[in-house]
Amino acid sequence: MTPTEPTGRSEILPSAYQPDLPPARFLVDEAPGDEAVPLDVLIVGGGPAGLACAIELSRLAAEDAEKGGDLEGIEIGVLEKAAALGEHCLSGAVVNPSAFLELFPGIRSEDLPFRGAVPSESVYLLSEAGKRKIPTPPPMRNHGNYVASICEVVQWLGSKAEESGVNVFTGFPADALLVQGDRVVGARTAPAGLNREGQPGSGFMPAMDLGARVTVLAEGSRGPLSQSWLRREQVGSANPQIFALGVKELWQVDRPLDRVIHTLGWPLPRDAFGGSWIYPMGDDLVSLGLVVGMDYRQSTLDVHELLQRFKGHPLVRQILDGGECVEWGARTIPEGGYYAIPERLHGDGVLIAGDAAGFVDVPSLKGIHYAMFSGIYAARATFQALKSGASDRAALAPYDDMVRASSISRDLYRSRNMRAAFKSGFYRGGFRSAMSIVTGGRWPRKRISVDEDAAEPREVTPAREFSPDGEYTLSKVDAVFRSGNATRDDIPSHLISSPDLPAEVQGLYEHMCPAGVYEAGEDGLVVNAPNCIDCKATDVIGPRWTPREGGSGPAYKRM
Secondary structure: OOOOOOOOOOEEOHHHOOOOOOHHHHEEOOOOOOOOEEOOEEEEOOOHHHHHHHHHHHHHHHHHHHOOOOOOOOOEEEEEOOOOOOOOOOOOOEEOOHHHHHHOOOOOHHHOOOOEEOOOEEEEEEOOOOEEEEOOOHHHOOOOOEEOOHHHHHHHHHHHHHHOOOEEEEOOOEEEEEEEOOEEEEEEEOOEEEOOOOOEEEEEEOOOEEEOOEEEEOOOOOOHHHHHHHHHOOOOOOOOOOEEEEEEEEEEOOOOOOOEEEEEEOOOOOOOOEEEEEEEOOOOEEEEEEEEEOOOOEOOOOHHHHHHHHOOOHHHHHHHOOOEEEEEEEEEEEOOOHHHOOOOOEEOOEEEOHHHOOOOEOOOOEOHHHHHHHHHHHHHHHHHHHHHOOOOHHHHOHHHHHHHOOHHHHHHHHOOOHHHHHHHOHHHHHHHHHHHHHOOOOOOOOOOOOOOHHHOOEEOOOOOOOOOOOOOOOOHHHHHHHOOOOOOOOOOOOEEOOOOOOHHHHHHHHHHOOOOOEEOOOOOOEEOHHHOOOOOHHHHHOOEEOOOOOOOOOOOOOO
């Protein structure tokens, strides 16, 4: 597919057709039931932030017990919606190891769950058939960093958490927060075994309540519980959070790749922000992907299809030639940076960590170590609160202080306007971004304001036919198969869409979704909910995403 240039004839405003997030769906004014699982601390999300929090809190409690403290036997639980740890985690990934060294003092680099140190790197500006090597921008330099599979990283962290006595509940999505007044008192899981109409079917399992003195929301990008709680508390941010969609493939290849590669330019149109990566994952594996900001202007831009075109570029084709795609996936990435971080990350009985809080630095393409650091700080603040015998808003406030005084805040502040600068176009944005790097973020002096992605108008553009060859280029159906998605066909839809959508809006959704969930039809939008891989792109500019039964969605193994 080659997106056409904007025609100027007509526009779509996605926010005009996006349903509101139903807060009553995610905030239930009830105490945990009589059969609730009693915990001291509940962590929603078994990714890097949640597991780092669990490991650090368990360590602090064990040290306290050795000193005769009163937190011996503290009960820590991690809720993870995937059937196994790591199966819903997707990233590039080049990892800064600093958070691992903080969490595991004295650990040897060879004992970390990485594929290897970054050997060298190249950055290219691409045209359709050519390339020009450009100097590596300072934020993208990766000396001392490591290439990793985020799935393997999470599995490794999970084993460390379980060894320390943490209860890890896989296959249990958090469906709602339990609240009493202003206080979060736990969470309720999603029921399982409902039929297409939402009624109990074979294998039905009712929802389960988990009570907790502190609940840490580490549910990842576009977490509905985090969104709902922030809205209820009227916690805003200087800028709204904005997102990118990344689509990734893992290839088994004949020849090892000798460096980390990033590209800019083609196949993206000039009014879209993004780029690509190609990473070595060992002698016979290569990770590659394309990330595009979801404020793109063309209604028919399709990130999955752009990635398929990208693989035909001579630079990429020579790396993949003779190889095979063995895994595919997609996810959204918070890109708003410093000005999009919520003004308050703590409340009465609750903390927000990781991607749910927006801790991603776009210029350096890093987020994993920030997520882990936030989990570590959440653990330390929770430990201090539990030691004091309180877990209210005042007791948990030190979490925000730790984050603001950390490398998370310092790094994101330094790059605070760099992503927003590209709202003015590729070349002007590139200049303003370069000036921001040169001045250490001091120019431009003022905050660049942005709108949320759904409030960005889209030019209605025709799409050109895309015909995958099934070998080097994949259809969305083939791609979803490679994600390991085993969601049952008769599961109820977890996507909330507006009725009577215009054809142009249906087309926007069809191209937006990398997994082929939406199809424009003569009788209205067709929603193939079982195809969903929980990338959350739909929740950014289209139908709203809600949790479904545990184990649904992708089953990534080496991503």
